[in-house]
Amino acid sequence: MSSVRITTIAPAYFAGLETLQQICYPTLGTHELMTVAHFASQYRVFAEGQIVAVADLPDGNDLVVGQGSGFLIDFDFTRPDHRFSEICDGFYFTQHNANGAYYYGADISVHPDYRGQGIGSRIYRARKDLVKRLHRRGIVAGGLIPGYADHKSTLSVQAYVDRVVAGELFDPTLSFQLRSGFRVRGLIRDYIEDSASDNWATLIEWVNPEWEA
Numbered sequence: 024m025s026s027v028r029i030t031t032i033a034p035a036y037f038a039g040l041e042t043l044q045q046i047c048y049p050t051l052g053t054h055e056l057m058t059v060a061h062f063a064s065q066y067r068v069f070a071e072g073q074i075v076a077v078a079d080l081p082d083g084n085d086l087v088v089g090q091g092s093g094f095l096i097d098f099d100f101t102r103p104d105h106r107f108s109e110i111c112d113g114f115y116f117t118q119h120n121a122n123g124a125y126y127y128g129a130d131i132s133v134h135p136d137y138r139g140q141g142i143g144s145r146i147y148r149a150r151k152d153l154v155k156r157l158h159r160r161g162i163v164a165g166g167l168i169p170g171y172a173d174h175k176s177t178l179s180v181q182a183y184v185d186r187v188v189a190g191e192l193f194d195p196t197l198s199f200q201l202r203s204g205f206r207v208r209g210l211i212r213d214y215i216e217d218s219a220s221d222n223w224a225t226l227i228e229w230v231n232p233e234w235e236a
Contacts, residue, residue, distance in 0.1 A: 026078070027076055027077065027078045027079075027088060027089075027137065027140065027142055028076070028077055028079065029074060029075070029076055029145050029146065030074075030075050030076075030077060031070055031071055031073055031074060031075060032065065032066050032070055032073035033066070033070075033075075034063070034066065035085070036075050036085075036087050037062040037063055037066075038059055039085075039086065040057070040059075040062045040075070040087055040090055041057065041058050041062065042087070043089070043090060043132060044057050044058075044132070046134060046135065047132040047133070047135070048132070050169070050217055050219045051215065051216060051217055052216035052217075054108075054216070055107070055108065055215055055216050055217070057130070058114075061113075061114040061115055064114075064116060065092060065114075065115070065116045068094065068115070068116045068117060068119045069093075069094050069095070069116060069119045071153065072092070072094055072095070072119075073090070073092050074090060074092070074146050074149045074150060074153075075089070075090050076089030076090065076137075076145065076146060078137065086134075087134075088133065088134040088136075088137040088142065089131075089133040089134065089137065089142045089146055090130065090132055091128065091130070091131040091146040091147070091149065091150055092128075092129045093126050093127050093129045093162075093164075094111075094116040094118070094119035094120075094123075094126070094129065095119055095120050095121060095122070095123030095126055095127070095157075095159065096110070096119070096120055096124075096126075096127045097123050097124050098123075098124070098125045100208060100228075103208065103209055103211065103226050104211060104212070105211065106213065106214060106215070107165055107214050107215040107224070108215075111127075124160045125159060125160055125161055125162065126150060126153065126154050126161070126162045126163075127162075127164060128150065128162050128163070129164070131143065133146075144203065147203045151229065151231075154231050155231055158233075158234065159231060159234065160230065160234050161228055161229050161230040161231045161234065162205075162229040162231075163208075163226070163227070163228050163229075164226075164227050165211050165214045165215070165224040165225070165226060165227075166196055166197055166200055166205075166224055166225040166226075167196050167217060167219070167220060167224060168183065168187075168194050168196060168220045168223065168224065169195055169219045169220065170187070170192065170193065170194035170195055170196075170197070171183050171219060171220045171221075172218075172219040174192070175220075175221060180210060180220070180221070180223045184197065184225060187201075188201065188207055197225060197227075200225075200227055203229070205228060205229045206227065206228055207227055208226045208227065208228050209225075209226040210223060210225060210226065211223065211224045211226050
């Protein structure tokens with residue numbers, strides 16, 4: 024088993040991050056995937072906010088096996104509707120606000136061959152540590168609900184999310200986020216082109232327990 028370390032983005036990882044997007048998101052439209060050019064911009068704009076999981080292979084090479092990207096923003100929960108590509112400024116993160124109250128979690132993904140090893144939890148922990156260190160209110164994100172694909176013929180998206188929150192159904196993404204301390208603040212229509220969820224996403228929030236106004 025390769026050892027996996029958590030670090031932050033660097034130019035050597037750009038190509039591997041692009042490949043990871045293609046592997047982890049087969050149901051997304053190709054225009055919804057981040058590329059080398061996007062990662063180069065994210066590196067320039069807010070490198071410490073781009074978490075990368077790297078496996079040290081026996082042959083001495085590195086393999087990018089996970090990532091958690093994001094930027095700082097002042098998010099208004101009274102006006103929650105937005106599209107993923109728009110809030111991320113075409114995935115270049117150029118709307119990053121160094122004084123923003125929230126870390127916007129743009130993406131978190133783990134290579135299928137490396138899931139079940141706690142890598143996702145380590146990435147989330149790195150994000151939370153960053154938010155605490157920068158003294159921000161918390162993390163906000165639009166979350167995919169891949170498990171909805173198996174239930175959309177019988178359940179509305181709201182009913183599906185309600186049952187996942189209640190623990191009656193399991194969703195690979197949302198269930199993990201709930202275990203990680205996030206709460207669902209609502210649903211976002213047409214958030215991202217995703218055949219699994221009919222373009223819906225959850226609006227999730229994690230509140231920094233150390234934050235004070």
